Amino acid sequence: MQSAAVVLAMSIIVFLGLHVVGDPIYLLIDPQADQAEIERTIRRLGLDQPIYIQYFNFIGNALTGNLGTSFVHGTSALKLIVDRMPATLEIAIAATLMSIFIGIPLGLYAGLKPDGFISKSIMATSILGFSLPTFWVGIMMIMVFAVMLGWLPSTGRGPTATFLGITSSLFTIDGLRHIAMPALNLALLKISLVIRLTRAGTREAIHQDYIKFGRAKGISTSRIVGVHLLKNIMIPVVTVLGLEFGNLVAFSVVTETIFAWPGMGKLLIDSIQSLDRPVIVAYLIIIVLLFVIINLVVDILYSILDPRVRIGEKSA
Amino acid sequence: MSVTDAGAVSAIVRRPAAQTPFQRFVADYTESRLATIAFILLIATMVLALIAPWIVPQNPYDLAQVDIMDSRLKPGTPASSGKYTHWLGTDGAGRDLVSAMLYGLRISLAVGVMSGLIAMALGAAIGLVAAYVGGRTESLIMRIVDLQLSFPAILVALMLIAILGKGVDKIIIALVTVQWAYYARTVRGSALVESRKEYVEAARCLGLSNARILFGHILPNCLPPLIVVVTVQTAHAISLEATLSFLGVGLPQTEPSLGLLISNGFQYMLSGEYWISFFPGLVLLMTIVVINLVGDQLRDVLNPRLSK
Numbered sequence: 001m002q003s004a005a006v007v008l009a010m011s012i013i014v015f016l017g018l019h020v021v022g023d024p025i026y027l028l029i030d031p032q033a034d035q036a037e038i039e040r041t042i043r044r045l046g047l048d049q050p051i052y053i054q055y056f057n058f059i060g061n062a063l064t065g066n067l068g069t070s071f072v073h074g075t076s077a078l079k080l081i082v083d084r085m086p087a088t089l090e091i092a093i094a095a096t097l098m099s100i101f102i103g104i105p106l107g108l109y110a111g112l113k114p115d116g117f118i119s120k121s122i123m124a125t126s127i128l129g130f131s132l133p134t135f136w137v138g139i140m141m142i143m144v145f146a147v148m149l150g151w152l153p154s155t156g157r158g159p160t161a162t163f164l165g166i167t168s169s170l171f172t173i174d175g176l177r178h179i180a181m182p183a184l185n186l187a188l189l190k191i192s193l194v195i196r197l198t199r200a201g202t203r204e205a206i207h208q209d210y211i212k213f214g215r216a217k218g219i220s221t222s223r224i225v226g227v228h229l230l231k232n233i234m235i236p237v238v239t240v241l242g243l244e245f246g247n248l249v250a251f252s253v254v255t256e257t258i259f260a261w262p263g264m265g266k267l268l269i270d271s272i273q274s275l276d277r278p279v280i281v282a283y284l285i286i287i288v289l290l291f292v293i294i295n296l297v298v299d300i301l302y303s304i305l306d307p308r309v310r311i312g313e314k315s316a
Numbered sequence: 317m318s319v320t321d322a323g324a325v326s327a328i329v330r331r332p333a334a335q336t337p338f339q340r341f342v343a344d345y346t347e348s349r350l351a352t353i354a355f356i357l358l359i360a361t362m363v364l365a366l367i368a369p370w371i372v373p374q375n376p377y378d379l380a381q382v383d384i385m386d387s388r389l390k391p392g393t394p395a396s397s398g399k400y401t402h403w404l405g406t407d408g409a410g411r412d413l414v415s416a417m418l419y420g421l422r423i424s425l426a427v428g429v430m431s432g433l434i435a436m437a438l439g440a441a442i443g444l445v446a447a448y449v450g451g452r453t454e455s456l457i458m459r460i461v462d463l464q465l466s467f468p469a470i471l472v473a474l475m476l477i478a479i480l481g482k483g484v485d486k487i488i489i490a491l492v493t494v495q496w497a498y499y500a501r502t503v504r505g506s507a508l509v510e511s512r513k514e515y516v517e518a519a520r521c522l523g524l525s526n527a528r529i530l531f532g533h534i535l536p537n538c539l540p541p542l543i544v545v546v547t548v549q550t551a552h553a554i555s556l557e558a559t560l561s562f563l564g565v566g567l568p569q570t571e572p573s574l575g576l577l578i579s580n581g582f583q584y585m586l587s588g589e590y591w592i593s594f595f596p597g598l599v600l601l602m603t604i605v606v607i608n609l610v611g612d613q614l615r616d617v618l619n620p621r622l623s624k
Contacts, residue, residue: 131605133555135562135575136597139582143590250471257563258582272478272565280478291467 070271070279077282081264087157088263091255092248094183096241099190104237106191107198108225114203122195129192134251138185138258145181152181155260182259186252190244194237201233208232235302242298246291344617351613354606361603365421372415377572407580407592416577417596423573424600427484428554431491435553436546438492439499440538444530446500447507458504461497469494469556477565487566491553502545506538540618547611551604558600574600 070077110119145152157178205211206229214224253265260266264283271279335343346352369375406412446457464472476490510516511534519529558575560566562582567573572580574596581592 128605131551131601131608133558133597133600133604135559136578136593136601139578139585139593139597143585143594147586147590247468250468253470253474254559254563268474268478269563269565272474284475284478287471295466 070276073276073279077278078286080267080279081282081286084262084264084267087261088249088252088256088265091179091183091186091252091261091263092245094179095187095190095248096245098183098187099194099241100237102187103191103194104198104230104233107195108202108230108233110195111199111202111206112225114199123199126192126195129188132188134185134189135254135258137188138182138255141181141185142258153178157262182255182261185258186248186255189251190241190248193240193244197237197240198233201236202229205229205232239298239302242294242301246287246294249290250287341617345613348613348616351609354609354613357602358606358610361421361606362425364418365425368415368418368422372412372418374412374415376411376416376419377570407577413591413595416572417574417599420572420574420577420596421599421603423567423571424554424557424575425603427487427491427557427567427573428550431488431495431553431557432546432550434488435492435495435549436499436542439496440503440535440542442496443500443503443505444507444535444538447504447511448526448530448534454504457500461500464497465501469552470559473556473560474565477560482565482568484567484571487557487560490560491556494556495549495553498545498549499542502541503535503538506541507534510534510537544611544615544618547607547614551607551611554600554607555604 070080073080106122110122113119157175210228211224214228219228249264252261252263253268255261256263256265257269264286267279268283270276271283345355364371407416442457446454472494473490476493477486480486480489516529516533519533524532557566557573558578561573561575562579564579567576569576577596578593578600581589581594581596584592
């Protein structure tokens, strides 16, 4: 209920706010056009109605899945965004996977051997990962891997292939080459985060009784770490990564702009530049919805993963 | 004999008396050599940014001084006028990169610090009031804070920019909106602890006004955590402003911050002219890292739980 109120409030703020900015009409039509032409365009786009009528039209349409028509592209704003969504989700999922498969092993190592030289380098790098501005790292990656070494393509999305009904560039070799740099760029911050979480979790868990008991029982170190330790560390890591997924989608705006990745974020920036109001409003509403849904799913997942949360609620 | 005795005695007596809280703070801070270097670098950066107009070889935004024929020169090439050398090269418009960077640093720092201070004043006042008034007002304010913090900063900023449009004032509004919630939460937390202490009760018994108790007595005691948040948030603000400017939705071209310089250089990146983006990025990175290092050390020094 509260989530619905948030979405509604956001739609009003965004919609009203956009009307203060300026008249998109002058950007869209030929400066040579006469008054009659301007009038006709205004009427066609519904810009001659009072603002609250425009808003109610918008809400009425939104509930039926119509978020307005793009001024620039002339097609449905919702369709424009939904068309671009797979590209953004693809890069966000790739980045999440990277942060799990790079972050957890490094964090485990740093937690198990906290005083080693390698561990200290890992931690120092992770601090750097927090401070480096994402967009600058992206530019430097292009410079090194695309311009100097020529290993990876610098821009665009590779060819897509369909596998199990999902069309994605993750299933072609060239697609993977295209996604490697943007995904790593997006994942950098999360990798640092996962390293820190895993390390802290490991250092805490290593002194717990169940680890000592496992050792006493003669279980091999790799089994203790791989099964018993990892299981307990995963809870906070999964929660944080879940919450951060929305963050990744939002931050993909930056990465998509650098690597010319045809996703929602790039669409938003282009729309802001051309004052394409319906697309901006539609994007913001979709992203708010996405956030509300992600928070809900993470809450549910959390209670499945951590039985203590459920027990606490039942007794309360 | 008696002289050395007196000396020894006075040395023993003097030592504890000589340590004012400020001296103790300085001693604690300088324990970490890295943090000390970071602090010196931070001061140097700020001084450089302040005196930039008097030390750079050219005013990069005075068209009379910029020669378009000098555009995209490699680092170390002498200027066509022969008066100075472009140690870090020139950008696409023929501006000397050292000069453009120092001017950019000025703008980046100014925007970051100004938005940080405004957000602090606003956030601290809201947080204090929330903690002091309590009840429904407090829960409403904190609900708004939680709500805002659940959205990523870049998204909130982009949303505001989409609504407000470009410009220095708009960027500052966006940065303040993104940041105030952190200050409000921090101040509320420490003000809640402080307001239960005896000195507040004593002040109330003396019949002091609410405003005086809040701003004269509680606020100064909330300062240590606030200072830490200020440093970290200022670094965030600088980074966020650079990101927005890079995306082309931040500062206008007439106010070229470091982010804009990087953005302008990006188009030459693919032809191998790396320096236009690389050096401003390095300066940006250094500024952010240095501020973060200072903030980290301040957190360790000012945290009463960590000190013995």
